[in-house]
Amino acid sequence: MPVSLSMQAFWPYIFIAIAGWLATDIWRWLGVLLGKRLLEESIALIWIRAVATALVAAVIARLLLYPSGALAATPVTLRVGAALAGFLAFLVFRQRVVVGIVVSEAVFLGGAWFGLR
Amino acid sequence: MKSETPVRQWPWFARGMRGVFSAPALILMGAFVGFCGFAFEAGMPLGQTVFMTAAVWALPAQIVLIGAMLAGASLPTAAIAVALSSMRLMPMVAALVPQIRGKSTPTWLLLLLSHFVAVTAWVFTMQRIHTVPREGRVAFFAGFGLTISVTNIVLVAVTYDVISHLPGLLAGGLFLLTPVYFLTSIWASARTPEIQYAMVIGLVLGPVFHVITPEYGLLLAGVLGGTLAFVLERSINVMRRRNGAG
Incomplete structure (x- = not known):
């Protein structure tokens, strides 16, 4: 498919608009249409909330086990260990999110630092 | 408005x-x-x-x-x-x-x-x-x-x-x-327990389904894991109510 120069400059943006924007917002729009029919605290809403949570949990597991970017170069035991340590600290310290974040980052950065030497 | x-x-x-x-x-x-x-x-x-x-x-x-x-x-x-x-x-x-x-x-x-x-x-x-x-x-x-x-x-x-x-x-x-x-x-x-069940089940099922089918892994883990958590919470609730009555 021959494309003109101006088309070539715009093509990545069109690509992002269709494969990124539309592919993501379509679910948000469907969610609005579905959510409008749901009553607060109905059985269907409780089920949908559980499905949403399990989906996010699957995303979390994938980010930790099969990461991309700078995390991909680190050992899987370090990533999972850091997340687990953070989560346990979070549970112990009355479910403070900040405690979980700080502990997991400390374990991760400490582990990576000493592992590198 | x-x-x-x-x-x-x-x-x-x-x-x-x-x-x-x-x-x-x-x-x-x-x-x-x-x-x-x-x-x-x-x-x-x-x-x-x-x-x-x-x-x-x-x-x-x-x-x-x-x-x-x-x-x-x-x-x-x-x-x-x-x-x-x-x-x-x-x-x-x-x-x-x-x-x-x-x-x-x-x-x-x-x-x-x-x-x-x-x-x-x-x-x-x-x-x-x-x-x-x-x-x-x-x-x-x-x-x-x-x-x-x-x-x-x-x-x-x-x-x-x-x-x-x-x-x-x-x-x-x-x-x-x-x-x-x-x-x-x-x-x-999470203000109700099924959210925490869904989290734990999703964390386990996510990687399992990712290995089986990378494309549909997330979707399957979400729908099956969420449904399992939902059913689990319902049955625990029913059992508790029964025990409370008896």
């Missing part, structure tokens, strides 16, 4: 805006700096990285999209990959809408505002919305959603050039923020 008094909307909008200084918002900013590093490494130009942040506004989807563009995927292939990773937004928005909409909230406004729903806005809103009166909820969500997304779009534009000097270890640490933050904040915001 006309039947709602406009005077009362602004204070709630402003209170939503102040959420940009909350812990979830600050952690998200850290995660976006990490994303910026990923986009830079992947060779995504500044303009496309900023446009993507504004247009998609969902970190996992943006990572999947960059991965697909890097691999030279066709438009339909990239769109399907992104759509699968963004599917979780449908039940999230569906769960949020009954909590925030007022009696006279127009559908077009909900459709417009739904763009701001991602894990951070979802957790932030679910945690705080019961402290906001019904007529101020849409304004509260709009104030938070608009402010947090504009802030991060600007942040991505500003940090893009700085990020090239970021050491790999620090970039990894910023990338780790997202999963740990998702895990702890959703757990903390």
Whole structure:
């Protein structure tokens, strides 16, 4: 498919608009249409909330086990260990999110630092 | 909106805006700096990285999209990959809408505002919305959603050039923020036990289904894991009630 120069400059943006924007917002729009029919605290809403949570949990597991970017170069035991340590600290310290974040980052950065030497 | 008094909307909008200084918002900013590093490494130009942040506004989807563009995927292939990773937004928005909409909230406004729903806005809103009166909820969500997304779009534009000097270890640490933050904040915001069951089951089923079928792994783990958590909570409830009666 021959494309003109101006088309070539715009093509990545069109690509992002269709494969990124539309592919993501379509679910948000469907969610609005579905959510409008749901009553607060109905059985269907409780089920949908559980499905949403399990989906996010699957995303979390994938980010930790099969990461991309700078995390991909680190050992899987370090990533999972850091997340687990953070989560346990979070549970112990009355479910403070900040405690979980700080502990997991400390374990991760400490582990990576000493592992590198 | 006309039947709602406009005077009362602004204070709630402003209170939503102040959420940009909350812990979830600050952690998200850290995660976006990490994303910026990923986009830079992947060779995504500044303009496309900023446009993507504004247009998609969902970190996992943006990572999947960059991965697909890097691999030279066709438009339909990239769109399907992104759509699968963004599917979780449908039940999230569906769960949020009954909590925030007022009696006279127009559908077009909900459709417009739904763009701001991602894990951070979802957790932030679910945690705080019961402290906001019904007529101020849409304004509260709009104030938070608009402010947090504009802030991060600007942040991505500003940090893009700085990020090239970021050491790999620090970039990894910023990338780790997202999963740990998702895990702890959703757990903390759960007001009913099936949310925690769903979290644990989803964490286990996610990798299992990823190995079996990488394309549909997320979807299967979500629907099966969520349903299992739902059924588990219901049966525990029934058993407790029976024991209480006997």
